[in-house]
Amino acid sequence: MKLQIEKWERWFLYATTVMLVAFLVAIFASIGEAGIHLPTDEDQVDPNLLEFSAYESNPAPFNELGSRPYTGTEDDIEWEVVLLARAWAFTDGEPVDAERGVPIITVPVDTPVEFVVTSVDTVHGILIAEVAVNAMVIPGQITKVVTEFDEPGEYAIICHEFCGLLHHNMYAIVEVVG
Numbered sequence: 001m002k003l004q005i006e007k008w009e010r011w012f013l014y015a016t017t018v019m020l021v022a023f024l025v026a027i028f029a030s031i032g033e034a035g036i037h038l039p040t041d042e043d044q045v046d047p048n049l050l051e052f053s054a055y056e057s058n059p060a061p062f063n064e065l066g067s068r069p070y071t072g073t074e075d076d077i078e079w080e081v082v083l084l085a086r087a088w089a090f091t092d093g094e095p096v097d098a099e100r101g102v103p104i105i106t107v108p109v110d111t112p113v114e115f116v117v118t119s120v121d122t123v124h125g126i127l128i129a130e131v132a133v134n135a136m137v138i139p140g141q142i143t144k145v146v147t148e149f150d151e152p153g154e155y156a157i158i159c160h161e162f163c164g165l166l167h168h169n170m171y172a173i174v175e176v177v178g
Ligand SMILES: [Cu+2]
Pocket: 086, 087, 088, 123, 124, 125, 159, 160, 161, 162, 163, 167, 170
């Protein structure tokens, strides 16, 4: 007996197959071309060993916080900003700005900058709305985001994962200088 499949159902089966293949291709392209992968041990740090203020004895790279020329191995990164997050503040290792009460982090314009961030307590986030920085900051996990600022000026870097009572106060300022 011949199996009867209604015309539109047949088309739906074709469409489903095409989509599954397209998704598989997308997964392999993201691994191969874009280098997107699951976190590994390399991207982790023991959050119990991290101190927010007395950071000098933290595991690397969080023993040297701040904004400076990039020292890593990637070719296309020129500047790095290493930060720590906690409820409810970011720190770049420097005293907070006396007037604003938050860190002001200076980076150069038109330069690929890598932000390297982790949390000492709970889940936080980093969002810089004007550029493509939007990532979770998880205790034990090292968050790395690369971006570039085309215009000098001030950019807010805010926590966008609700992290408790004073979540709305949790931000820092990136000052882009040209
Ligand atoms: Cu937060």
